[in-house]
Amino acid sequence: xxxxxxxxxxxxxxxxxxxxxxxxxxxxxxxxxxxxxxxxxxxxxxxxxxxxxxxxxxxxxxxxxxxxxxxxxxxxxxxxxxxxxxxxxxxxxxxxxxxxxxxxxxxxxxxxxxxxxxxxxxxxxxxxxxxxxx
Amino acid sequence: xxxxxxxxxxxxxxxxxxxxxxxxxxxxxxxxxxxxxxxxxxxxxxxxxxxxxxxxxxxxxxxxxxxxxxxxxxxxxxxxxxxxxxxxxxxxxxxxxxxxxxxxxxxxxxxxxxxxxxxxxxxxxxxxxxxxxx
Amino acid sequence: xxxxxxxxxxxxxxxxxxxxxxxxxxxxxxxxxxxxxxxxxxxxxxxxxxxxxxxxxxxxxxxxxxxxxxxxxxxxxxxxxxxxxxxxxxxxxxxxxxxxxxxxxxxxxxxxxxxxxxxxxxxxxxxxxxxxxx
Numbered sequence: 281x282x283x284x285x286x287x288x289x290x291x292x293x294x295x296x297x298x299x300x301x302x303x304x305x306x307x308x309x310x311x312x313x314x315x316x317x318x319x320x321x322x323x324x325x326x327x328x329x330x331x332x333x334x335x336x337x338x339x340x341x342x343x344x345x346x347x348x349x350x351x352x353x354x355x356x357x358x359x360x361x362x363x364x365x366x367x368x369x370x371x372x373x374x375x376x377x378x379x380x381x382x383x384x385x386x387x388x389x390x391x392x393x394x395x396x397x398x399x400x401x402x403x404x405x406x407x408x409x410x411x412x413x414x
Numbered sequence: 415x416x417x418x419x420x421x422x423x424x425x426x427x428x429x430x431x432x433x434x435x436x437x438x439x440x441x442x443x444x445x446x447x448x449x450x451x452x453x454x455x456x457x458x459x460x461x462x463x464x465x466x467x468x469x470x471x472x473x474x475x476x477x478x479x480x481x482x483x484x485x486x487x488x489x490x491x492x493x494x495x496x497x498x499x500x501x502x503x504x505x506x507x508x509x510x511x512x513x514x515x516x517x518x519x520x521x522x523x524x525x526x527x528x529x530x531x532x533x534x535x536x537x538x539x540x541x542x543x544x545x546x547x548x
Numbered sequence: 549x550x551x552x553x554x555x556x557x558x559x560x561x562x563x564x565x566x567x568x569x570x571x572x573x574x575x576x577x578x579x580x581x582x583x584x585x586x587x588x589x590x591x592x593x594x595x596x597x598x599x600x601x602x603x604x605x606x607x608x609x610x611x612x613x614x615x616x617x618x619x620x621x622x623x624x625x626x627x628x629x630x631x632x633x634x635x636x637x638x639x640x641x642x643x644x645x646x647x648x649x650x651x652x653x654x655x656x657x658x659x660x661x662x663x664x665x666x667x668x669x670x671x672x673x674x675x676x677x678x679x680x681x682x
Contacts, residue, residue, distance in 0.1 A: 281682070282580070282650040302508035312416070313682075314450045314546045316514075316582045316646045320657030323596040327505040330456040336501050341500045342489070343482055348611055358601035363479070367604050368611045371595040371641060373505060375660075378512045378582075378646045379592070379668050380448045380544040382416040387542055389454030392509075408655055410648040412448075412546050412582045445549070446586045448622060448646075448680045461639040464590040467626035470635050476623070477636045512584045512646045514678040516550040521590030521676055526643075531611055546582075546680050548549070 281308055283409040289398040292345070295338040297407055298393045304409040305386045312414040315379040315386065319407050323366030323400040326407070327372035331393035341397065342370050366399035373397060390394065415440060417543040423532040427472035430458050431541055432527045435513070438543045439520045446548040449513040449520065453541050457500030459507030460541070462505040463525035475531065479529070500533035507531060515545065551677040556568050557598065557666040559682055561614070562605035564633070566661045572677040573654045577622060580682040583647040583654065591634030593641030594675070596649040598662035609665065612637050634667035641665060
């Protein structure tokens, strides 16, 4: 089984994927195993962080933008300077993440949520999910 | 099987988990497979790095603090500025890591160790381990 | 099955591993599963990024060098300042990455390639690959 989660992003948006990924686990019927979430994009990333304060998500994008500012003198000329910065951000955070399934549920801490970080957008994006049982 | 490794951290500490994770592999009896290590916290991360020079671990935390300094003007107000910085550091390094098991052993380079990076603390923390055989 | 991909790097080089990892999938005969790619080094990392513009790879290494400059006052004294910086870069990007195998193929976006990032070099390096079927 391969699940594809499709969604629309906003510019530099932070999109929650926790519920959709939990649904993939439920649908699979797998009681124990490893789940791989993978995005097929190069100007975005996957992360896990706290869902308590949505303003914290803005801080994350703010800090990533501060670390890798969009500038006009990137060597990469294939597309825009913003995309060039987005590629670097993608390498920094990463497009792949592994999770544990136990007792038929996705193992997450009490404050953890799974998020898609958009470094471009608005765009149509997707996240793939594959589960391997123990 | 789900293994839970529990430990106490110090402020901004670097806690070695290599031996405990190797024990999980041994205990599982799995000869070949993939291991997922996952922490359920949002102000900490997992990493693999050299164990030769403990001062190198201080450099890692120093550099992460330099990249994401604790500041009073984060938008995140749910808890302290230090926690707000910790959340960003968590996204930067990540709470999940996959390893290869081969010939009944955890595959690691001759200088690689597995470490828990505390971005808060001192706290009681835990790392979960799930193994899926080939 | 454990596959080992061996290669030679240049100083701060970006080495494509996509074709070799695709070959591992083909050779395994696995139709659906998860692949773990793992490097056994502490001054290098694995990433996925766009293959369209090779100059983008230079930007990635440039930006990582800008974020973690080589400096003489690292606490780590076991080897050179360049290696000390390389260890921090290794933690920032990471030595492990999980991929999805579906329909007998490695799942990658139309512009995604898998790359080894050298933070030292030139050196002989290797990447291990383990596949677990669904």
